[in-house]
Amino acid sequence: GESVGLHLPTLSVQEGDNSIINCAYSNSASDYFIWYKQESGKGPQFIIDIRSNMDKRQGQRVTVLLNKTVKHLSLQIAATQPGDSAVYFCAEHNTNAGKSTFGDGTTLTVKP
Amino acid sequence: DVKVTQSSRYLVKRTGEKVFLECVQDMDHENMFWYRQDPGLGLRLIYFSYDVKMKEKGDIPEGYSVSREKKERFSLILESASTNQTSMYLCASSLSRNSNQPQHFGDGTRLSIL
Numbered sequence: 001g002e003s004v005g006l007h008l009p010t011l012s013v014q015e016g017d018n019s020i021i022n023c024a025y026s027n028s029a030s031d032y033f034i035w036y037k038q039e040s041g042k043g044p045q046f047i048i049d050i051r052s053n054m055d056k057r058q059g060q061r062v063t064v065l066l067n068k069t070v071k072h073l074s075l076q077i078a079a080t081q082p083g084d085s086a087v088y089f090c091a092e093h094n095t096n097a098g099k100s101t102f103g104d105g106t107t108l109t110v111k112p
Numbered sequence: 113d114v115k116v117t118q119s120s121r122y123l124v125k126r127t128g129e130k131v132f133l134e135c136v137q138d139m140d141h142e143n144m145f146w147y148r149q150d151p152g153l154g155l156r157l158i159y160f161s162y163d164v165k166m167k168e169k170g171d172i173p174e175g176y177s178v179s180r181e182k183k184e185r186f187s188l189i190l191e192s193a194s195t196n197q198t199s200m201y202l203c204a205s206s207l208s209r210n211s212n213q214p215q216h217f218g219d220g221t222r223l224s225i226l
Contacts, residue, residue, distance in 0.1 A: 031212070043218050043220050045217070046214040051212060098168075098210075100215065
């Protein structure tokens, strides 16, 4: 069945360093990919997305890379700050099915 | 900004009770979703809806039902609550079925079944 997996359940980085969070997906029919951030006590919040016809998209301090050949997605956070500490989820979306499948999440801890 | 509001942050119920979780969104979104979130299992889709009075089973619908009588409101129903339904429940909405838009989430209802 469909599954979205993150390579590491936890990641610890020093404040100011760059962070890279990885995600593998399995459904070739997925055509839209999203990264969410979930802070303690809150629901997931949208960070950045990318459509399957692209391989890179940049936002403010965040970049998403998509490699469809190996079904891999990554989120890069530049100059990581303490406020970036949270659980990060990738999600793959199949427009025909109309639903997203979420990975298990990576907990990012930023050390001051 | 889209606001998705879940009626309760914390709820404690007893085994066998019928439980209603309510969710309202204010941006005229067509799609609404119910997930449960458990440690180590991520977000799992229970039910979703593309329109009023429409519903689709997600990955784990057993023991649950839903109701969408109005576009802005999507209710999750536990017909006869059991202890293995203790979990965090998250509601989400998105614009429409064929648009590639992210989901907007509420802050969750932490449900305990005793």
